[in-house]
Amino acid sequence: MHSSELKQKKPQSCSRNLNLVFSVFEAPVNQNELAYALRNLPCETSRLLAEEKVRLRISRSTNQHVALLNQFVKDGVDNRQVLTAVFIYLKSAYGNVWWECLLLKLSKLGIIANLFNFIRGFLCQRSCRVRYGNILSKSRILKTGLPQGAVSSCSLFEIYINDLILNVREISGVKCLLYADDLVFWTVSKKKMQ
Secondary structure, three states: OOHHHHHHOOOOOHHHHHHHHHHHHHOOOOHHHHHHHHHOOOHHHHOOOOOOEOOOOOOOOHHHHHHHHHHHHHHHHHOOOEEEEEEEEOOOOHHHOOHHHHHHHHHHOOOOHHHHHHHHHHHHOOEEOOEEOOEEOOOEEOOOOOOOOOHHHHHHHHHHOHHHHHHHHOOOOEEEEEEOOEEEEEEEEOOOOO
């Protein structure tokens, strides 16, 4: 099954969603299919993922996040409120993902065995070499991080930091949005901060 065929599927139930995940393994798996399967997790699992993230939600985009934040700023100004925002860039975020923790989170989300094993192999069976001019280094086994440029790395990273977003939800009055390794937290209040 090709990724274009997968994108046309619109699962109507959890069982059809599970079939979609299994169908990823019926053909050679490419990164687009893996990313699609991660975005379309079974219904019970998708409820555990924070809505504030863009990439795991097909129906949302960065433009919608910018528009949402812009609307909060406009509403705050119109209501003479003070908006405090903190923008965070997570430097080397993808390169520092701890595999054991990510795999534990995937397991807790109920990822099916075949997909879980594929992701484990995708993460853990990687090595790298560095070329500088005509010199090539020895091969080194990688112990952390998500593959650079892989489509599924964004989805895996968002699952990895999902706890952060869910914990921020518990703080009264604080909102947040996430796109890849960029976060924004903000709050609106009637009085200036002391």
